[in-house]
Amino acid sequence: MPCSDLVDQLLAQPDLAAQRQFLKDRPSRLDDQFVHDLKQCADQFLRSDLHRSLQIVDLLYDAAELTGNPLHRALGLRAEANAASIGQRQYQRGLELYDQAGEIYRAQGRLVEQAISQIGKIGALLYLGRYEAALACGHWANSILAAHAEYRWQATLLMNLAAVYDRLGELAQALEMVDQAGKLYAQLGADGEPGLGLAQITRAVILRNLGRFEESIQASQAAREILTHCGQWVEAARAQQCLALTYFVLGRYNEALDNLNQVRDIFLGDGRQLDAMQVELFTSDCLLQLRRFTDVLEKCHQVRGLFAEVGAHHVVAQAIVNEAVAYTELGRYAQAVDSLAEARQLFAQDGNHVWVASTDLETAAVRLRQGEFVDSLTTAVACADIFKAHDLAVEEAQARLVAARAALALGQHAQTLHLTAAVLKVGEARHIPILTYQARHLLGSLAVAHDCAHEAFDNYDRAIQELEQLRGRLMVEFRVGFLEDKAVIYEDAVELCLETRQPLRGLEYAERAKSRALLDLLAQRLDLSIQARAETDRPLVAELLRLRAERDRLYRRWESDGETSERGWTTSDSERQRAQQNVLALEKQITELWHRLLIQNADYARDAALWHVRTEPIQPHLQPGSLLIEYFIVHRQLVVFLVTRKSVRCLRLPGELAQVQQLIQRLWLNLKAVPRSSPNQMAPLESNARGLLQRLYDLVIRPLGDELSKFDRLIIVPHGPLHYLPFHALHNGQAYLLEQHEISYLPNASFLRYCQEAPLAASGAVAVGHSNNRRLPYTVREAQAIAARLGGEALLEDEATLPRLRQATLDCRIVHLAAHGDFRPDNPLFSGLALTDGWLTTLDIFGLRLKASLVTLSACQTGRSVVGGGDELLGLMRAFLSAGAASLALSLWAVEDCSTARLMETFYGNMTAGRAKGAALRDAQLQFIDGQTGIGKTGGTRYTHPYFWAPFFLVGDTGPL
Numbered sequence: 001m002p003c004s005d006l007v008d009q010l011l012a013q014p015d016l017a018a019q020r021q022f023l024k025d026r027p028s029r030l031d032d033q034f035v036h037d038l039k040q041c042a043d044q045f046l047r048s049d050l051h052r053s054l055q056i057v058d059l060l061y062d063a064a065e066l067t068g069n070p071l072h073r074a075l076g077l078r079a080e081a082n083a084a085s086i087g088q089r090q091y092q093r094g095l096e097l098y099d100q101a102g103e104i105y106r107a108q109g110r111l112v113e114q115a116i117s118q119i120g121k122i123g124a125l126l127y128l129g130r131y132e133a134a135l136a137c138g139h140w141a142n143s144i145l146a147a148h149a150e151y152r153w154q155a156t157l158l159m160n161l162a163a164v165y166d167r168l169g170e171l172a173q174a175l176e177m178v179d180q181a182g183k184l185y186a187q188l189g190a191d192g193e194p195g196l197g198l199a200q201i202t203r204a205v206i207l208r209n210l211g212r213f214e215e216s217i218q219a220s221q222a223a224r225e226i227l228t229h230c231g232q233w234v235e236a237a238r239a240q241q242c243l244a245l246t247y248f249v250l251g252r253y254n255e256a257l258d259n260l261n262q263v264r265d266i267f268l269g270d271g272r273q274l275d276a277m278q279v280e281l282f283t284s285d286c287l288l289q290l291r292r293f294t295d296v297l298e299k300c301h302q303v304r305g306l307f308a309e310v311g312a313h314h315v316v317a318q319a320i321v322n323e324a325v326a327y328t329e330l331g332r333y334a335q336a337v338d339s340l341a342e343a344r345q346l347f348a349q350d351g352n353h354v355w356v357a358s359t360d361l362e363t364a365a366v367r368l369r370q371g372e373f374v375d376s377l378t379t380a381v382a383c384a385d386i387f388k389a390h391d392l393a394v395e396e397a398q399a400r401l402v403a404a405r406a407a408l409a410l411g412q413h414a415q416t417l418h419l420t421a422a423v424l425k426v427g428e429a430r431h432i433p434i435l436t437y438q439a440r441h442l443l444g445s446l447a448v449a450h451d452c453a454h455e456a457f458d459n460y461d462r463a464i465q466e467l468e469q470l471r472g473r474l475m476v477e478f479r480v481g482f483l484e485d486k487a488v489i490y491e492d493a494v495e496l497c498l499e500t501r502q503p504l505r506g507l508e509y510a511e512r513a514k515s516r517a518l519l520d521l522l523a524q525r526l527d528l529s530i531q532a533r534a535e536t537d538r539p540l541v542a543e544l545l546r547l548r549a550e551r552d553r554l555y556r557r558w559e560s561d562g563e564t565s566e567r568g569w570t571t572s573d574s575e576r577q578r579a580q581q582n583v584l585a586l587e588k589q590i591t592e593l594w595h596r597l598l599i600q601n602a603d604y605a606r607d608a609a610l611w612h613v614r615t616e617p618i619q620p621h622l623q624p625g626s627l628l629i630e631y632f633i634v635h636r637q638l639v640v641f642l643v644t645r646k647s648v649r650c651l652r653l654p655g656e657l658a659q660v661q662q663l664i665q666r667l668w669l670n671l672k673a674v675p676r677s678s679p680n681q682m683a684p685l686e687s688n689a690r691g692l693l694q695r696l697y698d699l700v701i702r703p704l705g706d707e708l709s710k711f712d713r714l715i716i717v718p719h720g721p722l723h724y725l726p727f728h729a730l731h732n733g734q735a736y737l738l739e740q741h742e743i744s745y746l747p748n749a750s751f752l753r754y755c756q757e758a759p760l761a762a763s764g765a766v767a768v769g770h771s772n773n774r775r776l777p778y779t780v781r782e783a784q785a786i787a788a789r790l791g792g793e794a795l796l797e798d799e800a801t802l803p804r805l806r807q808a809t810l811d812c813r814i815v816h817l818a819a820h821g822d823f824r825p826d827n828p829l830f831s832g833l834a835l836t837d838g839w840l841t842t843l844d845i846f847g848l849r850l851k852a853s854l855v856t857l858s859a860c861q862t863g864r865s866v867v868g869g870g871d872e873l874l875g876l877m878r879a880f881l882s883a884g885a886a887s888l889a890l891s892l893w894a895v896e897d898c899s900t901a902r903l904m905e906t907f908y909g910n911m912t913a914g915r916a917k918g919a920a921l922r923d924a925q926l927q928f929i930d931g932q933t934g935i936g937k938t939g940g941t942r943y944t945h946p947y948f949w950a951p952f953f954l955v956g957d958t959g960p961l
Helices: 005-011 016-024 032-046 050-067 070-087 091-107 111-117 119-127 131-147 151-167 171-187 189-209 213-229 233-249 253-269 273-289 293-309 313-329 333-350 353-369 373-389 393-409 413-429 433-449 453-472 476-482 487-499 503-512 516-523 535-558 574-600 657-676 679-700 702-710 720-724 751-756 777-790 802-808 876-883 897-912 917-929
Strands: 626-634 637-643 648-656 713-717 742-745 765-769 793-796 814-818 832-835 838-841 854-858 887-891 952-956
Touching: 005 016, 005 032, 016 050, 032 050, 032 070, 050 070, 070 091, 070 111, 070 119, 091 111, 091 119, 111 119, 111 131, 111 151, 119 131, 119 151, 131 151, 151 171, 151 189, 171 189, 189 213, 189 233, 213 233, 233 253, 233 273, 253 273, 253 476, 253 574, 273 293, 273 313, 293 313, 313 333, 313 353, 333 353, 353 373, 353 393, 373 393, 393 413, 393 433, 413 433, 433 453, 433 487, 453 476, 453 487, 453 503, 476 516, 476 574, 487 503, 487 626, 487 648, 503 626, 503 637, 503 648, 516 751, 516 876, 535 574, 535 838, 626 702, 637 657, 637 679, 637 702, 648 657, 648 679, 648 702, 657 679, 657 720, 679 702, 742 917, 765 777, 765 802, 777 793, 777 814, 777 897, 793 802, 802 838, 814 897, 854 876, 854 897, 876 887, 876 952, 887 917, 897 917, 917 952
Parallel strands: 626 713, 713 742, 742 952, 765 793, 765 814, 814 854, 854 887
Antiparallel strands: 626 637, 637 648, 832 838, 887 952
């Protein structure tokens, strides 16, 4: 640091009081050079240690008071203004201080110093949206500095002017000024190196806005290297932030988020709360693409509040725009329109025509959703023209994309083609998959409209390839949300296959749309466990473990006392409600930190070889006598693929999906009524359930014709809401489907190979029984009986702990868990089973390493999942399959304790007698249907209602243990 010895001695004093006394003891040595050196130290610490910079500002004022020199006070004002405007984002306060300094210089006839004092003022005016004032101030000061050959100050001034022109969308002029500044910094040699780094940041921003992404990336990386070398860590972080935003535009969301997380930590570590909050705004851009709209609204609300306090209306308006986009995607169109109007007014007040156009474009997107196609088309085209006038090629393409969708909806095919071709040209030239895939999809739709199937398939395939490249760049857990609104492209492709009678090709498209994140976990052997993979992960892992322990402690207060007759039935009480908000807050923290840990270790997202989705061959893995029935929803209509070892058929089902959903909801109401019904109410409930199951059979099974009668085994691959339908309990009027066929399930047909080829332990069994404080007494008996039958280990009550379970399952062929279960539709990451020392949650299961032929979850709702984007099943099933289980026996709803114990005893008895897993479960359930269980006789009524036998189903491999 180029400070004098006296300044070094001053700053070496132990505290502020000692430093002030040091100044008082040396009044004669407080000359101009000393004060200039002290101010330079304040500015340099501004880039690395804001707190220390502000301490030096206090010393500058003390020195000025001791010397009585107004020029010394002006230096203190400038240093404080820099800290207020650059460090604390208090722009109005910064303006006042810059003006006070400038007035002192004017009164003293110091024209050059007056011009220098205006440099920082430009940045403050920029953030306050006062662009004309910023340009006027800048050009006046530039003429003074150029005339007096003050090149270092002139270079800094040109940088600030470039930022103003960039904000106004006048990019050519902005780039010219940055290049001029770079030349001036280069002339200064080592003294100009930090400025050269800052110039590279600004240059990177402008290049990104011009769509010159590779150059922008190179400039950001160069800036970071230069500034790191100069010890300016905060400015190096800004270079990293710039790099992250370029990654975002290119659709490299994982890399963008990873960099933004690091930048936020640097800003927070230096006390720069507003800088860190602006990073949250940039993060919300990524989260919009990942469809995490609740998080977006939360972050943008915080950004609005903080930046409104400092008068940074441009940042506030940007946050409002992001809020509006989130509202649009949530279907809250009125709120979206109101927010956009508010943001537009703020941008218009600033005279920022580019951002006004950006806001209008979002309004056009809302109108498109609302079916106002003419208004949407007109507005989007006008926005595209504005972007074109400012050389904003990417923004222009985005506008033309909205216009193209509106034109297609209006049947204006020629205009659609013209607009889409322009979008495609930009997307392909600049390697922006988010534009390219949408353009290709539109071209495919146009080709279908003109009966050009070959051309349509070509465009659909290219679109899907681009989409899957985007998806493949994401951390695996983010892929689910990203695909939520993109299934339509696969639906269009399957629809075309139906029309052109290409069932095998249609099946491949359907497979590419389903449960890909689970298949990625298996195919790429991705590790989602909470563990440190690098030294930098350790603090994050420690905090995750601490939060998890605290969550378990509080959750015990939240969970209900339950019903003694059911495994997991929940009720509400006042104590639980008091803890609920704390638990949810902890779970949110845990989820965010876990995602951050996974982002940091998602190296696979950079490997291009892993981007392309490959479907596994299905037919070679089907056993003789097996029929795979895969459902797929195409534009709210049900399609089914019938797959045997030798053939693939495809047909549309005549029923409406909405009708199926209504019947499923009514069935669930019936099932929920059973536990609280008296024995004499059971017969009417059972009759009602059979009626509903028969109507569902007529919609999803009967249209398949006589094909099913040829097969002993059916493998069901549901889609969408059909995951909540117990197919094995469907009734044809004479018998349940289970009575005619052995039935199992798969989340995706491609999973068939993985479950059949999963590495298995040679032997070993463990049965866990935990009664949840004696509320479920049969769980312990059940686990004891199964462990004895299998010759395995029993972990009962106090022995049923997470560490014991992890150890026992390491090399075990059969795992049985009988406990209280909880399904969390609000956050399936915390669905789980209650053990002695806490909960075995979905999050924990990702950390297990299983070699189990069978994992049985004998608890409530263990087979229920939240159906996410890409038909991903979020819950315990996915976690156990990814952990290595070849098959799972799961429950779809809350189960009764006594009858479940009997069902499990029969199930395992059948397997030890030599029956395969699928056949063993079927035989056990048939005993309930036939009334042969010997339990549940009350008032002459047997427990034959599907509630008691149909919750359990088998996923995965159905063969022998």
